Amino acid sequence: MESGQSFTDLYVTVQQFYAEQMRMLDDGDFEGYASTFTPDGEFTHTPGRPAARTPAGIVRELEEFHRRFEGRRVQRRHWFNMLGVVDKGDGTIETTMYALVVTTEGERIPEIAPSCVVSDVLAYENGRLRTRSRVVGHDHVRAPDRAAAG
Amino acid sequence: MESGQSFTDLYVTVQQFYAEQMRMLDDGDFEGYASTFTPDGEFTHTPGRPAARTPAGIVRELEEFHRRFEGRRVQRRHWFNMLGVVDKGDGTIETTMYALVVTTEGERIPEIAPSCVVSDVLAYENGRLRTRSRVVGHDHVRAPDRAAAG
Amino acid sequence: MESGQSFTDLYVTVQQFYAEQMRMLDDGDFEGYASTFTPDGEFTHTPGRPAARTPAGIVRELEEFHRRFEGRRVQRRHWFNMLGVVDKGDGTIETTMYALVVTTEGERIPEIAPSCVVSDVLAYENGRLRTRSRVVGHDHVRAPDRAAAG
Numbered sequence: 001m002e003s004g005q006s007f008t009d010l011y012v013t014v015q016q017f018y019a020e021q022m023r024m025l026d027d028g029d030f031e032g033y034a035s036t037f038t039p040d041g042e043f044t045h046t047p048g049r050p051a052a053r054t055p056a057g058i059v060r061e062l063e064e065f066h067r068r069f070e071g072r073r074v075q076r077r078h079w080f081n082m083l084g085v086v087d088k089g090d091g092t093i094e095t096t097m098y099a100l101v102v103t104t105e106g107e108r109i110p111e112i113a114p115s116c117v118v119s120d121v122l123a124y125e126n127g128r129l130r131t132r133s134r135v136v137g138h139d140h141v142r143a144p145d146r147a148a149a150g
Numbered sequence: 151m152e153s154g155q156s157f158t159d160l161y162v163t164v165q166q167f168y169a170e171q172m173r174m175l176d177d178g179d180f181e182g183y184a185s186t187f188t189p190d191g192e193f194t195h196t197p198g199r200p201a202a203r204t205p206a207g208i209v210r211e212l213e214e215f216h217r218r219f220e221g222r223r224v225q226r227r228h229w230f231n232m233l234g235v236v237d238k239g240d241g242t243i244e245t246t247m248y249a250l251v252v253t254t255e256g257e258r259i260p261e262i263a264p265s266c267v268v269s270d271v272l273a274y275e276n277g278r279l280r281t282r283s284r285v286v287g288h289d290h291v292r293a294p295d296r297a298a299a300g
Numbered sequence: 301m302e303s304g305q306s307f308t309d310l311y312v313t314v315q316q317f318y319a320e321q322m323r324m325l326d327d328g329d330f331e332g333y334a335s336t337f338t339p340d341g342e343f344t345h346t347p348g349r350p351a352a353r354t355p356a357g358i359v360r361e362l363e364e365f366h367r368r369f370e371g372r373r374v375q376r377r378h379w380f381n382m383l384g385v386v387d388k389g390d391g392t393i394e395t396t397m398y399a400l401v402v403t404t405e406g407e408r409i410p411e412i413a414p415s416c417v418v419s420d421v422l423a424y425e426n427g428r429l430r431t432r433s434r435v436v437g438h439d440h441v442r443a444p445d446r447a448a449a450g
Binding site for chain 2: 306307308311312381382383384385396397398400411412413414415439440442
């Protein structure tokens with residue numbers, strides 16, 4: 001938390017941060033999205049796929065991932081909700097939220113999938129909030145420990 | 151922003167404002183919804199359709215638009231999310247958010263469509279937040295400039 | 301509202317409270333979820349079904365309700381949104397919000413239903429926010445008074 005910032009201020013700052021961060025991604029501004037990560041930032045968006053590292057690595061990962069949409073008229077929207085924020089007191093902030101991806105292709109009704117849980121570690125750098133790490137869990141992918149238990 | 155109001159206060163005020171504004175619309179209280187606009191307020195809810203102007207004009211527009219639901223048991227819910235707020239410092243506030251319309255007809259599973267982006271200009275009038283203009287973009291409608299570019 | 305707490309603080313506290321409360325429910329932690337209710341708390345989650353009362357009664361109700369998911373690989377997520385908060389000034393807080401239940405079964409695309417309106421009465425107990433009563437209305441169930449009117 002920045003000095004003088006209350007928990008309420010922090011919570012709202014995180015909400016606004018996510019609105020801006022994810023709009024960049026949905027607008028196809030991968031450079032802008034990657035710039036919201038710290039220089040050593042990590043991004044794991046799909047279970048089983050290795051983390052992309054550093055903003056440059058995140059841009060490459062997104063360019064590769066988005067090749068599937070080439071030549072199609074697709075608009076994606078990432079919805080984050082049910083946000084929990086924990087100030088760890090060591091300069092990092094842990095957040096957890098639900099996420100849905102809303103995908104509109106052409107004139108069709110949007111497909112809303114998958115349902116995810118996003119776990120972030122955030123930190124302030126030069127007075128700006130940044131994502132240090134992001135891990136996205138997908139509800140339709142059985143986690144290994146659950147499979148072992150079940 | 152009102153005097154003495156922090157950005158955090160403003161952000162939360164906008165959230166509460168939208169919750170109340172859209173519940174009025176979803177409850178069929180068109181007069182109540184229109185009263186959340188300024189006297190010169192503009193509302194463009196569908197691309198290609200001219201803006202409705204003034205609260206009285208907005209009520210007429212909504213009555214006409216909702217004729218399609220007459221005689222049907224339909225409950226609509228407008229979901230706004232991923233809210234970005236910018237205080238312009240000139241007495242106006244620009245907001246951008248994602249929107250989904252959740253429509254339940256009879257016993258059926260809700261249809262969730264369309265996916266939209268809402269761009270508002272808000273202003274305080276007599277200490278109350280009001281919408282001065284609202285433009286709704288629909289993800290399934292290709293914007294003219296995109297069509298020209300693509 | 302707690303002494304020294306602004307409306308903005310209260311609104312954010314409620315958001316964080318719901319994120320934590322519903323994550324417990326979605327993680328299958330019925331004891332944790334029930335502990336977010338007051339000792340005399342009431343929970344009516346389905347129209348026509350009697351209210352569950354007290355945390356122990358709420359746990360029993362949830363165990364019974366969730367038997368339908370036994371032996372299936374189901375992950376549910378409760379999405380609350382469009383939150384309205386009213387501090388009644390008598391130690392209670394009334395909230396209203398929209399809710400959607402996102403259900404992922406196996407590898408399938410999530411089903412998003414039903415669309416609901418949740419009406420809560422909250423209160424502080426020993427400095428912690430608690431739900432005193434919760435009533436969930438379902439959009440696909442016609443309310444009796446509406447049936448009479450329509």
